[in-house]
Amino acid sequence: MRDDLKRVKQKLSWTFAIAIIGTCAVFGILYYLGIDWLNFYIEGSSLLIYDNEKPYVDEFQQYVTDNDVSTTDIEQYDEWMADHDVSFYSIEKEGKIVYSKSNVDKLIAPAKNMYDYRMAGSYQISVNFSDTDAYVFIYTGFTEKYYIAFMFFDVGFSLMMGIVFVYLRIRKIIAGYQTELEETQSREKKARQEKDELMRNMAHDLRTPLTGLMTYIDIMKIENEADEENQKYLDIVTDKVMNIKTQMDNLLDFSMASSEKNxxxxxxxxxxxxxxxxxxxxxxxxxxxxxxxxxxxxxxxxxxxxxxxxxxxxxxxxxxxxxxxxxxxxxxxxxxxxxxxxxxxxxxxxxxxxxxxxxxxxxxxxxxxxxxxxxxxxxxxxxxxxxxxxxxxxxxxxx
The missing domain is CATH 3.30.565.10 (Histidine kinase-like ATPase, C-terminal domain)
Known part of the structure; x- marks a missing residue:
């Protein structure tokens, strides 16, 4: 029993170890493949970034016009960017970045790629400042939700695969022990049946010589009727034989009662x-x-x-x-x-x-x-x- 429990613990330990390693492997593979696919999708879909960025740029243009903001009025447009919770923005004039700033530094790593002005350059939109025209890029984390959603999916799918593996493995272990248990029970049932059959056969076989012995004792009692001492010993033998017969009957009863027959x-x-x-x-x-x-x-x-x-x-x-x-x-x-x-x-x-x-x-x-x-x-x-x-x-x- 202790050995069986030890084997079960070992199998479960290996199962959970493999599940953890497998879950991490699935997570890693999906992460790198998924991140590459998301980057390709986002970078290849200019409309996705443009459509999310343009409303902010239009509002910023209105702010620049209303407040006569120039490209050198850093504090003014910096304040507007902070009020609108802009994660990153850059301003380029005459092919040079005159200013860029990140207001949040806790975004997930792939989304931080949007801070790179070299990547953002293709998504810049022209803004008319009071002193000159400049190209502005505004990022408010609109691609971050895709990465977060993917991370949840990756974690959930990896965990689900690990749980499914553990579930199937435990089912297999249980099924194996159920088969062993059924085989053991079948052997035990057969052994009990053979034992019961042996007990019944022994009881029946012993009854015959006991009956014959009782007959001989009765004959000896008749032949020694006048001998009181022999009668005393014959009575003792009779009691012992009857005790044996009673035990045989009890053995037969016990065998019949413990039998699995209906x-x-x-x-x-x-x-x-x-x-x-x-x-x-x-x-x-x-x-x-x-x-x-x-x-x-x-x-x-x-x-x-x-x-x-x-x-x-x-x-x-x-x-x-x-x-x-x-x-x-x-x-x-x-x-x-x-x-x-x-x-x-x-x-x-x-x-x-x-x-x-x-x-x-x-x-x-x-x-x-x-x-x-x-x-x-x-x-x-x-x-x-x-x-x-x-x-x-x-x-x-x-x-």
Whole structure:
């Protein structure tokens, strides 16, 4: 598990590293190609600059005329340029730049090319000053929006490509692990099925010699009927063989309950008919064993439950065997039933014997009961209270 997590972290680290490098590479390539294309577009489209510049030059001409401004009145036209938020302007007289000024120095680099009077020369417009005519170029950042828009596009597109790459890569990683997980689950499912099949086959195979052994023991009991000591030993052997048979039955129950095969429930019937016979059978077996049984709290209502007859039979057989093996003969076995809005409950309690404990067992009987109840959409729980061991079975009411 730790190795798998380490591999995932490594793959994700490489994915993000490649994504960052790739995003930067895409950004750089698009930037240089895009900037070259924008420069070509802007420089090749004289109307774009002219149409944006001419309204300013016309207004400047009106200002020069109204205020009798000459080319040497730098403060006057400098003030007008500042009031109109002009980024850059230049004035050329007789082929020489007599003045140029940049009011803003934070524009993006490509737009700053418009400050170069050598480039701006082809976009100059004649202005009639009071002393002479001069060529004026006014730039208010009207090409900057194209560069800014391109920068946003470049950043957005590069990030999107990086995100798409990470998304596709993560999907591929997840798909790979899903495939591995499905293959692992398939192998585990096959292994469980083979294990269950082996357990069932072993249980069936062991039943045959156990049955034969029980037959031989019965014969030996008959033949040694007069020998009390042999009878005592044969009774001990009988108990041990029965314990083995019980464990085999529990193993078979556990295998069947844990199997992934679909178990269909029988048609819903009243709770009394669904479990009443099994409680009666348990009562009869325990009474024959010498137990005192309290059934005063058994009551029935006309509520339906759905069970599987094979599973419910084994549930009560397992509970009966547990009581016979571990309960205190001197304490009363209590059987109770109760109904709520959504559940029907069966509670069975027995005294805990000091010299018998469930810890002597593997607990597979109760585990089998729990799993069989789950297969019938019910549940099993147990508790120890005041020297009593209680098992509670809950069945959902079927409306």
């Amino acid at each position: 178990i269909e429930l029988d048609k819903p019937i009243e709770a009394e008919y669904a479990v009443g016979d099994y409680l009666s059978e348990m009562y009869a077996v325990l009474r024959d064993k010498g137990y005192t049984i309290d059934i005063e709290k058994i009551k029935w209502e006309k509520q339906n439950i759905a069970v599987n007859i094979g599973l419910i039979s084994r549930v009560f057989t397992n509970l009966t065997d547990n009581i016979c093996k571990y309960a205190d003969m001197d304490k009363t076995v209590v059987m109770e039933t109760s109904f709520s809005k959504n559940d029907f409950k069966v509670k069975i309690g027995n005294g805990i014997c000091d010299d018998k404990t469930l810890l002597e067992s593997t607990g597979i009987g109760l585990k089998s009961v729990d799993m069989m109840m789950l297969r019938m959409n019910g549940s099993m729980s147990y508790s120890r209270e005041h020297g009593m061991f209680w098992v509670k079975l809950e069945f959902p009411i079927v409306k």
